[in-house]
Amino acid sequence: MLTHRFRESVRSDWTAVAFFAGNSSFSFILRACACVDVFGFSCTESRMNEEETHRPTIRSGVGGGAEARKRQDYLEWSEYFMAVAFLSAQRSKDPSSQVGACIVNQENKIVGIGYNGMPNGCDDDLLPWSRSADDRLDTKYPYVCHAEMNAIMNKNSATVKGCTMYVALFPCNECAKLIIQSGIKDVVYLSDKYHSTPEMEASRRLLDLARIPYSQFHPKQNRIVIDFDSISRSGPRESDGGCAPAVNGEVLKLGTQKSDTC
């Protein structure tokens, strides 16, 4: 099991933290203060320490000096692609639901990214963002384009046939149609919070009939840190050889805001 570790810092950094929560929704908090507390997972460090005792090290300089060793806290492919989907979601203007999708080809190259939003050329100040209204035309639902649609339409390759889609929420039935018709071969999602709705049931029926597998993503770490200030710092980072999420500073969190639709 992962164990939490508490860290605190008096350093003022610009740090982004992406939380992969138990559901696909997320919050986006950007705060600036001199002392920020960050919970990090110690599992990575513990694992690395165990490996240290077995791995030969390469020392730089005559007689040995600073150890030059491959980073241990780099992102795995699946974490990377899901994080891209979450980061893309932060472009969404939807006040209640921010969802991102990332399409990856068989060479692990990203060929499409999208997030939920109003159609191109349609002034999103003139369209409703409400989830409910007496008239459905006064809600967002007839107008908004889901992340999956936009990721497919935004593709920078001739086709997405044979690709994998990473998406924060399990795709609805309309997106399932697009996924099937576009030739995407499998879907990796993070949350299935609307599992029992007719839209999701219909989606599963379609994907099953089309023999498109879908699997839930279980991140090894609940957050990923993007520290804009790290590039300017010299010397070893605090996380070098340690735990990537445990970077301290200003935090940008993606994690636990409620979300209503994909």
Ligand SMILES: [Zn+2]
């Ligand atoms: Zn959808």
